[in-house]
Amino acid sequence: xxxxxxxxxxxxxxxxxxxxxxxxxxxxxxxxxxxxxxxxxxxxxxxxxxxxxxxxxxxxxxxxxxxxxxxxxxxxxxxxxxxxxxxxxxxxxxxxxxxxxxxxxxxxxxxxxxxxxxxxxxxxxxxxxxxxxxxxxxxxxxxxxxxxxxxxxxxxxxxxxxxxxxxxxxxxxxxxxxxxxxxxxxxxxxxxxxxxxxxxxxxxxxxxxxxxxxxxxxxxxxxxxxxxxxxxxxxxxxxxxxxxxxxxxxxxxxxxxxxxxxxxxxxxxxxxxxxxxxxxxxxxxxxxxxxxxxxxxxxxxxxxxxxxxxxxxxxxxxxxxxxxxxxxxxxxxxxxxxxxxxxxxxxxxxxxxxxxxxxxxx
Amino acid sequence: xxxxxxxxxxxxxxxxxxxxxxxxxxxxxxxxxxxxxxxxxxxxxxxxxxxxxxxxxxxxxxxxxxxxxxxxxxxxxxxxxxxxxxxxxxxxxxxxxxxxxxxxxxxxxxxxxxxxxxxxxxxxxxxxxxxxxxxxx
Numbered sequence: 001x002x003x004x005x006x007x008x009x010x011x012x013x014x015x016x017x018x019x020x021x022x023x024x025x026x027x028x029x030x031x032x033x034x035x036x037x038x039x040x041x042x043x044x045x046x047x048x049x050x051x052x053x054x055x056x057x058x059x060x061x062x063x064x065x066x067x068x069x070x071x072x073x074x075x076x077x078x079x080x081x082x083x084x085x086x087x088x089x090x091x092x093x094x095x096x097x098x099x100x101x102x103x104x105x106x107x108x109x110x111x112x113x114x115x116x117x118x119x120x121x122x123x124x125x126x127x128x129x130x131x132x133x134x135x136x137x138x139x140x141x142x143x144x145x146x147x148x149x150x151x152x153x154x155x156x157x158x159x160x161x162x163x164x165x166x167x168x169x170x171x172x173x174x175x176x177x178x179x180x181x182x183x184x185x186x187x188x189x190x191x192x193x194x195x196x197x198x199x200x201x202x203x204x205x206x207x208x209x210x211x212x213x214x215x216x217x218x219x220x221x222x223x224x225x226x227x228x229x230x231x232x233x234x235x236x237x238x239x240x241x242x243x244x245x246x247x248x249x250x251x252x253x254x255x256x257x258x259x260x261x262x263x264x265x266x267x268x269x270x271x272x273x274x275x276x277x278x279x280x281x282x283x284x285x286x287x288x289x290x291x292x293x294x295x296x297x298x299x300x301x302x303x304x305x306x307x308x309x310x311x312x313x314x315x316x317x318x319x320x321x322x323x324x325x326x327x328x329x330x331x332x333x334x335x336x337x338x339x340x341x342x343x344x345x346x347x348x349x350x351x352x353x354x355x356x357x358x359x360x361x362x
Numbered sequence: 363x364x365x366x367x368x369x370x371x372x373x374x375x376x377x378x379x380x381x382x383x384x385x386x387x388x389x390x391x392x393x394x395x396x397x398x399x400x401x402x403x404x405x406x407x408x409x410x411x412x413x414x415x416x417x418x419x420x421x422x423x424x425x426x427x428x429x430x431x432x433x434x435x436x437x438x439x440x441x442x443x444x445x446x447x448x449x450x451x452x453x454x455x456x457x458x459x460x461x462x463x464x465x466x467x468x469x470x471x472x473x474x475x476x477x478x479x480x481x482x483x484x485x486x487x488x489x490x491x492x493x494x495x496x497x498x499x
């Protein structure tokens with residue numbers, strides 16, 4: 001699944017918010033490989049996006065909103081959308097995406113308390129079509145689905161995606177991940193984070209369980225739950241979640257990935273390398289959004305359109321969130337994204353003036 | 363301080379340890395990240411190349427007695443294609459590591475350096491060394 005464009009109004013902290021995941025011109029060289037729908041070379045999309053922003057800018061909320069929107073289709077359950085709005089006015093969303101085949105889908109919804117009304121449009125993506133050209137061809141099929149999420153799911157097809165948030169992973173979702181891939185990934189990631197943890201094996205007596213051994217002690221991942229977490233450093237414990245996420249990409253069962261701040265305790269170089277492994281594993285027609293606070297990630301050798309910044313600022317007396325891509329501001333290949341961010345060219349640096357009150361008086 | 367980034371890709375563990383020592387004492391090479399990666403036999407993959415900052419210098423360290431260079435050429439071309447400020451400098455080692463030790467120290471045989479029985483034990487001893495700089499007194 002590929003997300004092309006997202007519009008959110010009164011959804012969580014988002015008001016009049018848009019993030020577009022297409023880009024206009026083909027690049028001659030990119031380590032991300034082809035960033036176009038396979039078989040439709042002009043239908044370009046941002047394959048891997050590093051999303052940054054100050055605290056409470058909306059990095060996690062964006063992922064949660066997308067998860068609810070797509071889960072409502074996959075589960076055929078409109079109730080999932082019912083808490084999207086933040087105030088006593090309706091929440092509105094519009095998402096353009098491609099799932100199976102060469103069809104652009106547009107899913108719009110208005111959520112007003114218990115009432116959810118939806119619209120659905122679609123268009124065939126022609127061989128020479130760009131995203132913008134496909135949008136022009138969108139046809140309203142709302143009457144065909146008649147408000148039914150089941151009919152919508154049938155129209156869209158089987159959806160595969162994986163979202164990961166630190167505070168939600170109290171248990172690890174091991175379903176649909178190949179055991180051999182997970183074992184290999186656990187060994188590599190955990191061994192990198194803590195070289196003393198070299199013995200990782202499958203627990204034969206328990207279903208979906210692994211054992212990590214160190215100096216006579218055992219750390220057990222049992223049926224998706226990490227036991228003895230206190231025996232691991234914060235980074236290593238986090239590394240297990242990362243390994244599960246990375247292994248899920250190896251299994252090839254999902255095509256859209258949202259990895260939200262899974263590297264808070266992990267050393268910067270390791271985060272960069274694991275992101276590189278994630279990006280390398282993205283197959284055809286797959287997409288990754290990766291949120292982080294680590295500004296070293298801005299030094300990665302990636303196209304400028306791979307870096308996005310959320311900023312929250314007062315407009316008309318209210319806080320509004322907006323998204324800017326490095327490619328919107330930086331036009332030269334030699335421009336440093338990190339330097340531009342540090343010079344606040346994307347407006348994403350936090351306002352720390354309230355901390356002035358804590359200064360020690362002379 | 364020269365703010366350029368350097369990445370050294372050494373053919374094997376011995377070369378890796380030597381480079382790590384040389385950048386510290388006697389500081390003969392520019393400081394940089396050193397790792398063992400055989401550019402003759404292995405192709406550089408995107409996940410590793412993403413971490414190479416644009417404008418960096420990439421130094422490939424390998425022996426010149428290699429006959430198969432197709433992969434090396436591919437790696438060099440790939441590095442050059444990524445960013446016009448990436449430099450690829452190949453340092454060709456003329457002698458093998460044991461000969462180099464015999465050449466630049468006063469030992470008769472390289473294994474005397476580590477009091478090893480033979481070349482194989484010498485290489486194992488080098489790889490076990492924690493602080494290579496202690497041998498440069």
